[in-house]
Amino acid sequence: MKPAFLLLMCFVAWPLLGQVNTGELRVKVTDANGLGLQVAISVVSEANQYSNELGTNEEGMVRFKTLAYGVYRLKIEKPGFSTTENSVEIRSAIPVDRTFQLALAPVSTVIQVSSTGTLIDPSRPSSIVQIGTIQIEDRVASLPGRSVQDLVNSQPGWLYEGNAVLHPRGSEYQTQLVVDGVPLTDNRSPGFGPEIEADDLDSVSIYTAGFPAEYGRKLGGVVELNTKRQAQAGLHGQLVLGGGSYDTLQSFGEVQKTWSKDSLFASGSGSSTSHYLNPVVPENFTNKGTTGDFAVRYERDFTASDRLTLSVRHELSRFEIPNELLQQQAGQIQNGDNFETIGSASYQHIFSPNLLTNIVGMVRDNANDLYSNPLSTPIVAFQKNSFREGYFKGTVSLHHGNQEFKAGVESDTTFLHENFSYTITDPTQFDDGTPVTLPPFVQSRPDLEQSAFVEDLIRLGRWTVSAGLRWDHYQLLLNQNAFSPRVSVGRYLPSLNTVFHVSYDRIFQTPSNENILISSSGYIQSVNPEVLKLPVKPSEGNYYEGGLSKSFGERLRLDINLYRRDVRNYADDDQLLNTGVSYPIAFDKSVIYGAEGKLDLVHLGKLTGYVSYSYMVGNVWFPVTGGLFLGDDANAALTQLSGHFPDSQDQRNTVRTRFKYQLLSRVWLAAGLLSGSGLPFEYEGSQEDALAQYGPSVVNRLNFDRGRVDPALSVQASLGADVFKSERINSRLQVDGDNLNNRLNVIDFGGLFSGNAIGPARSFTIRLNTSF
Known part of the structure; x- marks a missing residue:
């Protein structure tokens, strides 16, 4: 792509901040004389699981911000006036304006105007999972550091490995979170990045196919927060206090003041627990953790067409690394921490009712440490990594007839810094000749990535087409670029209340930058002379999906998807020595295919809920095409030139379900379960070695003949009640029980420091949520 074209795109996009796939609804309500009315307006979308109620100001106006694309039902009520219902579609970032004139109500009369069902979206050309306010509020409580991950993992197609690392449809570390339009492409699991608390969220949108061309770099799955x-x-806020098993204490608070054209928002959260990471043995040795999160956001609407948003967020986590039996006997203590500060600024300008631009800029500092006491075995490791990231994105959105056009550019520069050292305390665990200690490895290098995209959403009667093209450039160890076309097509059949959809995504995924410098450096030659080093290339591939979404009346919705992913230079990760320090590697190709289904019961009297099923098969082919391999692994990588093995997320069958019943007007009961058929594992030692390290209770949950973890089952239940409710204050109490069947669920198993993890035993949590 020519530099002149990129400069032109930057100039065109400059007046606007990078928006996500959300829009805004602006409503004005008047009486018969055109005077503004203060009324209550509710906005509901069953497809997006969204429900909210706001009141208009003295001029009769109100704004519903960050609405995910879809169909919404509006209900306007005021004593003495006729109740009005209507529907509205949100399809782009350009605000939708609606004006309603209320008539005086005859006695006992309700006027219904164009009330349309919202259980399916007839203009959605691909499968997008929406998590709205209802599911966020009623979710099962999470251990600290993983409330957002647990929400995402409740959806079909997603799997956990140890420590809440999300894996969408067989992808390894290829999930990106997009927080208010800003993408975070690094590992956001509890052991690597502090979380944003789910109570801080209004909605979540999840993509595993049909990706807009706006998104790139990490495309296993995209999660918009x-x-x-x-x-x-006025003044509004929320306070959440909770605690439970494993000495867990959690708190979250937020407050917002809105006046005239300004809004000021502040939030904070903190937690502590003795079960922060997934332990490797049931005794849960050395697993304490604490987290903190603080955020401030200021927003000003200079005019109806200009909005400025400034925000700062600081997050931190400190935690212990869980020991297995031999490490605990030796007295090992390993600690980790992570600190992150994010500052962002955005500006939005509306040129006309059909043209909007958006610009966002972000600077982020992230630092994580790993350090061990002298009794650690078989190695004492120290790591102090950090990076500073500068991000810019500009987009322009244009509505024309039946088209929603969007184009933009983005640039991301990350300055990586790595510092690592070690001392071996048990040489028998390593290859002969491995140095007991070496001088520290210290290196810095920039990761440069740029992109540009165009996309268009076209509605042609009952057909909807989304087409886009993206260009990416990546420069770190390699210098590469690629074009990625994307297309999704949907067809609505009103006679069947069904939307059929197909999609194709060309993907270009950049490697994880976690410890990529040390794994490609000459330092490794000092560790072991038998070494194979290959630069890790970006992954390139093709994603295919077909499916349907069908409603049965306004009570049931069925979603079914079939998919296949063909990827070259399939990304994976490995461990440096026995330290738990991971770095990227790659294999020749992977083929992953499967099916997903979910049945949502929106309401059957007092009952709501869902049941979902996922089937997935994943295989990865030799030879290795990138990464670091030492000693015997290097020899194996050089000689293993063909054949394949199961993808580490190759869980064939996964079932999830949760149903909620409204016992009384203010009391509800919910129950559900999670069942998985078990992940594959490899273990280099003998079964006797595994017994010595992890004990019989863990080993009895492993099938060494099949190389599979035994099936897992966890039963959950919740009881909730509105303990206080008034016009201004609402207090909700919720009690959750997890793994009530108390099964020892082994999540995955791979040998020392290689992702061993077991789930929590039977546990309970109580949470009080007060909003005003």
Whole structure:
């Protein structure tokens, strides 16, 4: 792509901040004389699991911000006036304006105007999972550091490995979170990046296919997080207090003040627990952790067409690394921590009712450490990594007739810094000749990535087509670029209440930058002379999906998807020595295919809920095409030139379900379960070695003949009640029980420091949520 074209794109996009796939609804309500009315307006979308109610100001106006694309039902009520219902579609970032004139109500009369069902979206050309306010509020409580991950993992197609690392449809570390339009492409699991608390969110949108061309770099799955933005004037807030098993204490608070054209928002959270990471043995040795999160956001609407948003967020986590039996006997203590500060600024300008631009800029500092006491075995490791990231994105959105056009550019520069050292305390665990200690490895290098995209959403009667093209450039160890076309097509059949959809995504995924410098450096030659080093290339591939979404009346919705992913230079990760320090590697190709289905019961009297099923098969082919391999692994990589093995997320059958019943007007009961058929594993030692390290209770949950973890089952239940409710204050109490069947669920198993993890035993949590 020519530099002149990129400069032109930057100039065109400059007036606007990078928006996500959300829009805004602006409503004005008047009486018969055109005077503004203060009324209550509810906005509901069953397809997006969204429900919210706000009141208009003295001029009769209100704004519903960050609404995910879809169909919404509006209900406007005021005593003495006729109740009005209507529907509205949100399809782009350009705000939708609606004006309603209320008539005086005859006695006992309700006017219904164009009330349309919202259980399916007839103009959605691909499968997108929406998690709205209802599911966020009623979710099962999570251990600290993983509330967002647990929400995502409740959806079909997603799997956990140890420590809440999300894996969408067989991808390894290829998930990106997009927080209010800013993408975070690094590992966001509890052991690597502090979380944004789920109570801070208004909605979540999840993509595993049909990716807009706006998204790139990490495309295993994209998770859009939209934080709360209360448009109601005055002072509003929320306080959440909770605690439970494993000495867990959690708190979250937020407050927002809106006046005139300004809004100021502040939030904070903190937690502590003795079960922060997934332990490797049931005794849960050395697993304490604490987290903290603080955020401030200021928003000003200079005019109806200009909005400025400034935000700062600081997050931290400190935790212990869980020991296995031999490490605990030796007295090992390993600690990790992570600190992150994010500052962002965005500006939005509306040129006309059909043209909007958006610009966002972000600077992020991230630092993580690993350090061990002298009694650690078989190695004492120290790591101090950090990076500073500068990000810019500009987009322009244009509505024309039946088309929603969007184009933009983005640039991301990450300055990596790595510092690592070690001392071996048990040489018998390593290859002969491995040095007991070496001087520290210290290196810095920039990771440069740029992109540009165009996309268009076209509605042609009952057909909807989304087409886009993306260009990416990546420069770290290699210098590569690629074009990625994307297309999704949907067809709505009203006679069947069904939307059929197919999609194709060309993907270009950049390697993980976690410890990529040390794994490609000459330092490794000093560790072991038998070494194979290959630069890790970006992954390139093709994603295919077909499916349907069908509603049965306004009570049931069925979603079915079939998919296949063909990827070259399939990304994976490995461990440096026995330290738990991971770095990227790659194999020749992978083929992953499967099916997903979910049945949502929106309401059957007082009952709501869902049941989902996922089937997945994943295989990876030799030879290795990138990464670091030492000693025997290097020899194996050089000689293993063909054949394949199961992908580490190759779990064939996964079932999830949760149903909620409204016992009384203020009391509800919910129950559900999670069942998985078990992940594959490899273990280099003998079964006797495994017994010595992890004990019989863990080993009895492994099938060494099949190389599979035994099936897992966890039963959950919740009881909730509105303990206080008034016009201004609402307090909700919720008690959750997890793994009530108390099964020892081994999540995955791979040998020392290689991802061993078991789930929590039977545990309970109580949470009080007060909003005003």
